[in-house]
Amino acid sequence: MKRFPLLLGIVLLVFTLIPDSLNAQRRKKTTANPVQYPEALYSSMEYRLVGPFRGGRSVAVTGVPGEPNLFYFGATGGGVWKTTDGGRSWENISDGYFGGSIGAVEVAQSDPNVIYVGGGEKTLRGNVSSGYGVWKTVDAGKTWKSAGLKKSRHVPRIRLHPDNPDIVYAAVLGNIYKPTPDRGIYKSTDGGKSWKKTLFVNEQAGAVDLV
Template sequence: MRRHHLATLGMIVFAAVITLAAHAGVDPTLYQALHWRLIGPFRGGRVLTVTGIAGDSRHFYFGAVDGGVWATQDAGRTWQPIFDDEPVGSIGALAVAPSAPKTIYVGTGEADMRSDIAHGDGLYKSIDAGKHWTPIGLADSRQIGRILVDPRNPDVVFVAALGHAYGPNPERGVFRSTDGGRHWSKVLFKDNNTGAIDLAFKPGDPSTIYAALWQTRRPPWSVYPPSSGPGSDLYVSHDGGDHWTKIEGGGFAAHPGRIGLAVSPDK
């Protein structure tokens, strides 16, 4: 895959129903060992994002469409809404800083384009585990698909902004902050019709970042929007977002539609 370390990258292209993962069978015992139970909360909303705290399996968060942000400290036995005082309830992305677990970043506005969508008003940050929140910009991005926080520094943050659902706008693409959200730089941008939907670090190397761009539009007269616009592409940066290279060839589909990213920690 032309020196892009694509052996590390496992990805699923959802809208195009394309997979680049190996076709080896999955050991069925891995599924048999999984046990699931409903942990609520009742009427929490359609969940789009979940995150936790490394080393604390009982403390985690989720963000919901029109449900805000919820937290549990007892592995889901009880839940507390921690975003109800803010003026928006649609949550698209949520991230806890690995090196400062009381620092939480929230991206408002769901990026799951569907028949009914609720836009947001940018990013929020808490430094006290969700007791208080501060708006930190990108209000016109409207829909945020992913937030990454550098595991070494809670002030270095990357955001995948999809942009307006119903029309073009410039506040979309990949944004980076190096001061905890006080200032933002647009580090990957294609055009006013194409936004970013997903981001992923290479495990062990947060200077290597993969970014998925998605061109989509929600026509007001259509139930489901076109999802495979020609602006949809996959990019990689090896220098912390300063420079980006488009990944193409080697069997990767042209105009793949929506891309979801996951990077293998083993290869």
């Protein structure tokens, strides 16, 4: 009779471990065999114009992970625009705060309400327009505040730390018509309140991209 409780305990332990083992096998199979779609499905996809029909060309466009219909773009002559319906309608969200040429739009991975915008396009041509430094919103574009680098004139790229949106990197092209010490790569660790130049070559070599 003393062996019966021991035997019963072993049986219960086995039945307890079986579901975990089965679940682990299911997870392994799911991971090993990701969903794949036939290449033929992509052949019918075509680009189409989604507007808006103002603001000029754009060199700064970004989406938001997990939000397939939410996009932002910066126009070279019309500020920052936002769509929540996949491009069927657009709203200018920078009017009243800043405008002009936009060179960079970056949405924080850790908080999509935090967005940084760099002024000034990078497409050098006869009628290039400059911008007004870096701007920041923490409410997805409802309100904006200046985030410094007011002398940068052209900010082609901004990158944020994936876990901390207060850590910001900015590539600054600077004034394209004359030598300037404002060129280079800048870093902020306080959300744009202050900046430190981390890379500078000379007054004639600016930065246009960040990886």
